């Protein structure tokens with residue numbers, strides 16, 4: 598049976614809705630510990646003898662390798678299923694059966710799937726912890742955790758922040774999870790800047806507003822650039838819409854260095870990546886740019902903390 602004690606040990610990570618602010622602090626303490634230690638050259642064997650399955654039905658660069666690196670940096674081993682073309686899924690095996698197969702060999706399954714709700718379904722089947730690494734247009738909880746960690750790390754706070762989320766807010770799962778996670782903090786304002794055809798789902802807007810987040814809509818990045826603390830850019834989710842819609846909404850919002858320099862000096866520019874033209878390369882050297890540096894590296898430390906809390910008492 599799962600769910601023994603605490604808010605992480607042997608638990609599934611399906612949605613950010615499951616976290617309290619105390620959970621986040623506990624996790625970030627661990628992540629900060631690993632960050633400092635790894636930067637100083639430490640080597641860990643906390644998860645020695647443990648096996649994780651990375652079961653990815655969708656393409657991934659960062660999330661797959663970040664989970665793999667995190668698990669291995671803690672001394673564990675990973676069974677990598679990077680695309681299911683060469684598995685029995687291609688023969689028609691159900692998610693239920695696939696989960697039964699992989700839980701026979703491992704201590705945790707990290708799953709990415711094109712269907713909304715697939716991680717929850719897997720969690721209901723499995724008797725070992727399931728971590729949602731992105732379920733369709735649903736959620737991407739560990740991305741939101743590393744985003745929040747990066748915001749706190751760079752700004753020194755997550756309360757009283759003004760965040761602009763830009764791009765395909767309807768289909769982008771990272772912004773869904775991040776909006777909900779920010780709902781744990783006080784005095785947060787979130788600006789949504791999106792193509793008319795791709796608004797933030799109403800359910801998430803309501804969730805955030807109920808928690809006290811101030812939601813505002815803006816027409817352009819320019820109109821909010823000088824007041825925001827975080828600019829969170831995202832790509833249009835080409836694979837989740839028809840060609841006609843994609844052609845209509847792609848390339849509407851772009852950040853270049855001229856615009857980036859209008860931000861407050863201490864503000865941060867983030868992107869879950871991959872970028873496909875939303876941020877021009879001249880922004881990369883801007884001191885506010887976090888996406889290629891802190892954000893990705895922090896992901897590894899946050900996932901190390903999470904895996905440790907889930908797998909060791």
Ligand code: NCD
Pocket residue numbers: 659660731737740770771831832869870871
């Ligand atoms: C994101 C995802 O898969 O949702 N990428 C990631 O995990 N860092 C964002 C995206 O694909 O646009």
